[in-house]
Amino acid sequence: MAGNKSTAESYADYKARMQKIADVKYAIAVLGWDQETYLPEKGAAFRGQQITTLSGIAHELFTSADLGTTLQALHQNNELSPVERKNVELSLEDFEKNNKYPAAFVAALSDATNECYHAWIKARKANDYQLFAPALSKMVELKREEASLLGFTGHPYNALLNEYEKGMTTGQLDTIFQEVKSSLSPLLAAIEKQPPVDKSFLHSHYDKNVQWSYGIELLKQMGYDMQAGRQDLSEHPFTTSFNPLDVRVTTRVDENDFGNMTWSCIHEGGHALYEQGLPTDQYGLPCGEATSLGIHESQSRLWENNVGRSLNFWQFRYPELQNTFPGNLRTVSLHDFYKAINKVQPSLIRTEADELTYHFHIMIRYEIEKGLMDGSIDVKELKDIWNKYYQEYLHVKVPDDVHGILQDIHWSHGSFGYFPTYSLGSFYAAQFFAAAQKQVPGLDESIATGDYQPLLNWLRTNIHPYGRFYTSNELCERVTGKPLEFSAFMEYANKKYSGIYGL
Amino acid sequence: MAGNKSTAESYADYKARMQKIADVKYAIAVLGWDQETYLPEKGAAFRGQQITTLSGIAHELFTSADLGTTLQALHQNNELSPVERKNVELSLEDFEKNNKYPAAFVAALSDATNECYHAWIKARKANDYQLFAPALSKMVELKREEASLLGFTGHPYNALLNEYEKGMTTGQLDTIFQEVKSSLSPLLAAIEKQPPVDKSFLHSHYDKNVQWSYGIELLKQMGYDMQAGRQDLSEHPFTTSFNPLDVRVTTRVDENDFGNMTWSCIHEGGHALYEQGLPTDQYGLPCGEATSLGIHESQSRLWENNVGRSLNFWQFRYPELQNTFPGNLRTVSLHDFYKAINKVQPSLIRTEADELTYHFHIMIRYEIEKGLMDGSIDVKELKDIWNKYYQEYLHVKVPDDVHGILQDIHWSHGSFGYFPTYSLGSFYAAQFFAAAQKQVPGLDESIATGDYQPLLNWLRTNIHPYGRFYTSNELCERVTGKPLEFSAFMEYANKKYSGIYGL
Known part of the structure; x- marks a missing residue:
């Protein structure tokens, strides 16, 4: 129980704290929106500093011991409504997760992200993956460390997936991408045999x-x-x-x-x-x-x-x-x-892919990320693996690094576990x-x-x-009666593209 | 001295604290700019809340005891450069001023401002000053209290002037507006005799x-x-x-x-x-x-x-x-x-006034504000005074409150002491x-x-x-060799308008 405060008072306190944090975070979002739309070019450096300051303030507010105490007390409270209970549960989970990160690790990750981003920019300019590899290696090391800090069951990649898609596992994704290979490939092969479409x-x-x-x-x-x-x-x-x-x-x-x-x-x-x-x-x-x-x-x-x-x-x-x-x-x-x-039309660049071949782009990144996390793939051999996968799944020859392994910004930001959500989005959508x-x-x-x-x-x-x-999986089951399955997407794709290509 | 910190370290600490506050304040400014330019109408309420939260954070940061300690220590320090010394001096002054406001007073002022603003809106809609008067009375009481809290020499209005124009006094303004009356009136009278200009x-x-x-x-x-x-x-x-x-x-x-x-x-x-x-x-x-x-x-x-x-x-x-x-x-x-x-062309609305008659609009507000602060004018009689002054100085008859005493938003915001800066701006500009x-x-x-x-x-x-x-007065003296004088404006006005109106 929350000391001598009533449940309503405790919950109001929690809510006020969370809304204060939200106000700061949304202010950051306004500053970010302005940065991408209207910011005059010379204003960029100070704007970066302003965003960093507000991010620090939001972080401070969300890691405050007082918030922890409030959350712990509410978590023991049996008088909350289901929505209130869920809010407290999730906030406590977020709070505890935040506290799993030692300050030294946060600083190291921030430095590595900065370094990695600049290395990626430089490598892209030079069209040379080798200029990116050393920084990426460090990033991968830190991401593996992050997985251990967060804790996981099964594959270490699950810890990172969980950040973007709570509860998602390599087990579920392996099954899905296995089906991508086994069911989507024949459809693509059939389409490839048809006369090309004029656009x-x-x-x-x-x-x-x-x-x-x-x-x-x-x-x-x-x-x-x-x-x-x-x-x-x-x-x-x-x-x-x-x-x-x-x-x-x-x-x-x-x-x-x-x-x-x-x-x-x-x-x-x-x-x-x-x-x-x-x-x-x-x-x-x-x-x-x-x-x-x-x-x-x-x-x-x-x-x-x-x-x-x-x-x-x-x-x-x-x-x-x-x-x-x-x-x-x-x-x-x-x-x-x-x-x-x-x-x-199979192609080299993910963001320009059609809605079918797109998922091979994601699968390739998923396989690579998983391998990097469990150590079965080394950063040094990444370029070869990338090019081999593109040949194997999309039948395209990667001409250079900019059109290959250096095309996406995500890894330079340390966003491992993010790519699969793109495919998941399509599959949830179909279902x-x-x-x-x-x-x-x-x-x-x-x-x-x-x-x-x-x-x-x-x-x-x-x-x-x-x-x-609800989590994604719970929501999916609630809305469709089933957990996420690739079959809905495949049905949709078969029907639509058989029609279009007269298969 | 700043404990065992070096001067450079102490100053860096002070600077970092001030820049953090600035980052928050400038973020508020971005949110405010967006509010006036691009904010979709339904977003207004949450935006207001976000700005309030950030303002609270900026206030907290600027009233922190640690900042006070840092400032006090630096203020004793003899190793600062002149600019550093001035920064510390002014920040300490701002800090101490902030701490003169008891929390209860800040809350009362905030409530009164809110009430006063809504009363002004309502009164404008109804074109009826009496709907504004009670809220304005409360505001005036609080502003008089603010003057005592801040402290002043001479007239209580000096304390409020100081907020917008440091060091400005009713003594200086009385002299200036006396000259506005004695030198500008004859010029206007001469212009009024000329045939009207077609625009x-x-x-x-x-x-x-x-x-x-x-x-x-x-x-x-x-x-x-x-x-x-x-x-x-x-x-x-x-x-x-x-x-x-x-x-x-x-x-x-x-x-x-x-x-x-x-x-x-x-x-x-x-x-x-x-x-x-x-x-x-x-x-x-x-x-x-x-x-x-x-x-x-x-x-x-x-x-x-x-x-x-x-x-x-x-x-x-x-x-x-x-x-x-x-x-x-x-x-x-x-x-x-x-x-x-x-x-x-003498007119009713300040914001539409020409560059000569404008200063009578300001003078009227100045006289009223001064009278409200020293108690020689009562809020109840304000409308009559307003209308009388407009007749006397601008020879216009005020037809109703919207075109008279309710035209400006400033008092509803509690901005007493602000109006004179408009005229001061013109006079500094001329000099x-x-x-x-x-x-x-x-x-x-x-x-x-x-x-x-x-x-x-x-x-x-x-x-x-x-x-x-430098303060305004110091700057003016440094740049022009003299303190602020109305004569420069009058010279400019005489030369320009004699030419235009063939006087």
């Missing part, structure tokens, strides 16, 4: 301002609340949230690539709808936060792929799109458009979407008439309001 | 986008560094700084009022040039902060009025302006344009500009050829780099 018209000249307005229109159509958000330009599209009533997206507009803006908008829109759907009364508390990276990604992928690259969606939207860009699309049929936006199709009568028809409200309502009922109340 | 062409339709680009061009011409700043739109133009390398301005564009955007840009540009000229190596320390509100305003007014409404300035810029807005200005001569932008004209050979000629670098160099040498190293 050149997506790369004719599309006016910047018209693209911009079209993207905003797409966001509004999806149900993104423009009074609780906005879109801006940035080099890399992202979604950021300062609370569920201020969730912002950014996009990039490439005049020679219509798809770039369009599916960025829809993708970020999916992330943003999730954030706008989190419960405002849980601001600053775990139940007010996104479930996991995988679930977050499921929301963006569901809108981007299952909806935004579907025939139903464009059946309604395509005439309007043709009117918006008559010079580009007047002579292109819906059928050809639909094929073009779903063109499958969720299939469930929605079953549970919402006429869902496909509504999409085919430009009405996305039934889908959004379903997401707003089944996914968004729970925050971290 | 209707400034209110024809000016395209929004062209205005926007023209404003940006003006800022660049002035020397505003666009790599260390940017301009955005907001309802009320303002300048905000997150460090000297990120100083932002906002403007407002009214398609039916060309002057609105133009002199807003120049005015805010003047503020921004000052902030961009503060020493970056003094970030977070008093010598890295603006001298005072009056000096800040002197920089904006100097550019807005002494430069931006001068014949020299437009002699060069006007042909270009005519080309930019040919439909509006082709048939308007430079002479008529110059007269129009300097039209003198500085006259000094620059004497000290920089060919200054007027350079302005007449569109080269503002000599003026900016002079400001960057004589005003900007000192921060709070």
Whole structure:
């Protein structure tokens, strides 16, 4: 029991502390958003310092002994509601995890990240992996140390996975990626035999301002609340949230690539709808936060792929799109458009991959990360392994390091365990979407008439309001009746791509 | 002495603490800038909470006993450089001042401000001063209490003036406003006898986008560094700084009022040039902060009025302006344009006043504030006094409260002592500009050829780099050889307006 404080008082104290931390963290997010959108170039150094200071303050607040005492006391308390109990449980878990990191380790990791990031930049410039390898080695060592500090059952990589996708294990991922290999490979092989799809018209000249307005229109159509958000330009599209009533997206507009803006908008829109759907009364508390990276990604992928690259969606939207860009699309049929936006083509760069070959990119990184963590792969041999895997799974020859092992920034940030969430997002999305199709009568028809409200309502009922109340696996089981399975994605892929490629 | 720490170590500790506070304060400024420019409307409440939290953190950091100890120790230290000594001295002064406020008083003031602000909003809507009076009474009581807490010599209003313009006294202001009455009134009377100036062409339709680009061009011409700043739109133009390398301005564009955007840009540009000229190596320390509100305003007014409404300035810029807005200005001569932008016309609303009658608006508020502080004026009779003063000094009849006593937001914020800095800004500006004209050979000629670098160099040498190293009075004396005197403004006004009105 919380000393002589009532349960309500103790919980209020806990909540106030958490909200104070959230205020600081969201302030950091505002500073970060501004950094990517409007910051004048000379302001960068001081801005970095300001963000570092606020991060330090947030960390101090979250590791304070007083918060620990409050959490411990509440954890013993039997009078909490289920949501309150879950919040306390998760906050205590986060708090204890934080305290597993000795200060020396945090400092070492921060130094290594800095070094590793700069080494990656340098190596990319020189197109030479060897300039990155020594710093990466140090990073891998520290990540292995982190796994031990955090503790794990089974594979050490589980400890890192847990940071991004709570409860996810190499066991579950091995099964999934085994199926990726065994079921997705034959589909890809069949597609490769078909005549290539023409998507050149997506790369004719599309006016910047018209693209911009079209993207905003797409966001509004999806149900993104423009009074609780906005879109801006940035080099890399992202979604950021300062609370569920201020969730912002950014996009990039490439005049020679219509798809770039369009599916960025829809993708970020999916992330943003999730954030706008989190419960405002849980601001600053775990139940007010996104479930996991995988679930977050499921929301963006569901809108981007299952909806935004579907025939139903464009059946309604395509005439309007043709009117918006008559010079580009007047002579292109819906059928050809639909094929073009779903063109499958093995390639070198993950971020440019289609929705099928994409998962081989992730699988390769997953295998490598796992091997680095259990010591079965050495940083020195990474480049060869990378190139061999790309040849084996995607049948492409890696011409150089920039188009190969140096393409992603994640490892230089020390983000090991992050990549799998991208694939998990697609797989959750397929499973969720299939469930929605079953549970919402006429869902496909509504999409085919430009009405996305039934889908959004379903997401707003089944996914968004729970925050971290359920883990990803619990949520998936609750919503779909089953744990995460690759089969939903495979069914979706088989049906869609058999149609497109006439298999 | 600072215990067993070296002077360098102690000073570094002090500096680190101050910079941490600055980081938090500047983060608040970023959140505030975003609030005025890009914040989606539903995000306002959480944003308010985030700003409150950060303000609390900044306050906590600045009132910490450790900082006090560090400051006390450094204050005894004889090994500091003059700038270091001044920083410590001012920080200690700020620290001690902060500690003069009991927590209960701070809470009462915060409540009263909130109440007063909402009462003002309500009263404005109802156009009824009586709805504002009770809350204003409470505010005045608290401000009188604040004056006692802070302590003062002479008039209690001096304590509040000191907050905005260190060292300024009712004695100095009484002398100045006496001269405003005795010297400015006859000039105004003479102007009123002349035929009215036509400025209707400034209110024809000016395209929004062209205005926007023209404003940006003006800022660049002035020397505003666009790599260390940017301009955005907001309802009320303002300048905000997150460090000297990120100083932002906002403007407002009214398609039916060309002057609105133009002199807003120049005015805010003047503020921004000052902030961009503060020493970056003094970030977070008093010598890295603006001298005072009056000096800040002197920089904006100097550019807005002494430069931006001068014949020299437009002699060069006007042909270009005519080309930019040919439909509006082709048939308007430079002479008529110059007269129009300097039209003198007594009016009801301070923010719309010309550069001469403006000071009567300030004088009226000054007289009222002084009377409220020493008890010679009662809040109940304020409306009558206001209306009487406007009749007496500006010869205008106040038709209602919205166009009279309820027009300004300042009192509702508890900002007593702030208004005089507006007039002080003009008077410092005139005195500085006259000094620059004497000290920089060919200054007027350079302005007449569109080269503002000599003026900016002079400001960057004589005003900007000192921060709070000198008080306003010290700075004024150092730069102009004399304390602040109204005569420089009067000389400037007599010369300029005699010319314009052919007196």
